[in-house]
Amino acid sequence: MIGPLRVWPPERSKLAALYYLGSGPEIIKTDQILYLGAASGTTVSFIADYADVVYAVEIAPEPLAKLLDVCNNRMNILPIPADAATPLVYAPFVSTVDLLYQDIAQKEQVEIVLNNLVFLKSGGYLILMLKTRSVATQEDPEQICSKAVSKLQNAGLDDIKVTWLDRYHRDHAAIVCKKRDLKEL
Ligand SMILES: C[S@@+](CC[C@H](N)C(=O)[O-])C[C@H]1O[C@@H](n2cnc3c(N)ncnc32)[C@H](O)[C@@H]1O
Numbered sequence: 001m002i003g004p005l006r007v008w009p010p011e012r013s014k015l016a017a018l019y020y021l022g023s024g025p026e027i028i029k030t031d032q033i034l035y036l037g038a039a040s041g042t043t044v045s046f047i048a049d050y051a052d053v054v055y056a057v058e059i060a061p062e063p064l065a066k067l068l069d070v071c072n073n074r075m076n077i078l079p080i081p082a083d084a085a086t087p088l089v090y091a092p093f094v095s096t097v098d099l100l101y102q103d104i105a106q107k108e109q110v111e112i113v114l115n116n117l118v119f120l121k122s123g124g125y126l127i128l129m130l131k132t133r134s135v136a137t138q139e140d141p142e143q144i145c146s147k148a149v150s151k152l153q154n155a156g157l158d159d160i161k162v163t164w165l166d167r168y169h170r171d172h173a174a175i176v177c178k179k180r181d182l183k184e185l
Contacts, residue, residue, distance in 0.1 A: 006049065010168045013043040014103060014129045017168035018176070023161060025099070025125045025176060027051055032097040034119050036084040036112070037104035040066035041077070047101070048077050055094045059083050085112050087119070096121045103129040110135070110148045114155050123181040126157060133171040145173045156180045 010017035018024045027033075031051040038044045038056035040063040048054045056071075057080045058064045064081050071077045082090045084104060100120045102113045113128050120126060130148050132141035149160055157177040165172040 006046070008046045013046060014165055014169050014172055014174065015043050015047065015101070015127070017165045018127070018163055018174045020168070021163050021165070023163040023174065023176060025127070027099065031099055032095055033099045033101060034094060034097045034116065036100075036102040036116060038067050038079070039063040039103075041070035043103070044077055045070050045074065048074050051099075052076060053078065053095075055080055055090075055097070057082050057084050057090065084116065087116050091119075094119055096124075098124045100124065100126045101129075102127070105129075105131040105134040107135055110151050114151065117155060117157075117179065120179045122179055124179050126152070126175075126177050126179065128152070128175040128177075129165075130173045130175055131171055132173065141171065141173070145175070148173075148175060152177055 008016040010020040027050040029052060033047060033051050033054045035044055035054055035056045038058040044054055044056045054077045056067060056077055058067055067079050071079050080090045080093060097119050100116060130145060132144045135144050145162060152160060156179060158180050160177040163174045165174055
């Protein structure tokens with residue numbers, strides 16, 4: 001934690017909204033986090049208050065420039081200018097993480113997060129901010145979410161909990177789940 005605690009408004013950050021609604025997993029000081037879709041670093045900077053290291057992946061040059069400004073003041077954020085769909089590019093720079101967070105509002109966002117599961121340690125948490133309207137405009141949001149949940153289950157994720165964030169962020173479901181710990185089987 002750097003300096004005093006800051007107010008983290010749920011309207012400005014989907015992750016804050018998830019915690020306001022009471023469904024976020026605990027983040028502790030030793031946690032390593034891989035954050036996909038860092039944008040200009042708003043949520044990244046808040047999460048970095050609570051964690052050890054945040055690897056922040058962002059593809060677009062404009063938000064990336066702002067993210068670099070945020071990184072100047074915080075030594076525990078590592079900016080990674082890359083496409084989250086090609087994790088092999090940044091694999092040499094990222095360690096195994098306790099939490100994988102994704103907020104990239106793309107049609108293929110579930111597939112992209114599945115490709116990054118390799119970085120998540122067994123028993124670690126995944127938080128997927130699913131923007132249903134980006135996945136399919138005509139399909140029922142509940143159905144889109146169910147399909148995403150099935151894909152996550154098939155990929156070895158358990159304890160799946162869905163929280164709709166509509167009160168703060170329209171068309172968004174936060175899917176929180178845990179990577180199966182093979183030692184527990
Ligand atoms: C909804 S914004 C993220 C907002 C941010 N998470 C926050 O709360 O401050 C989505 C971001 O994902 C980025 N993005 C989209 N596709 C991406 C990809 N394939 N790889 C990395 N970043 C991507 C976009 O450029 C955009 O900045």
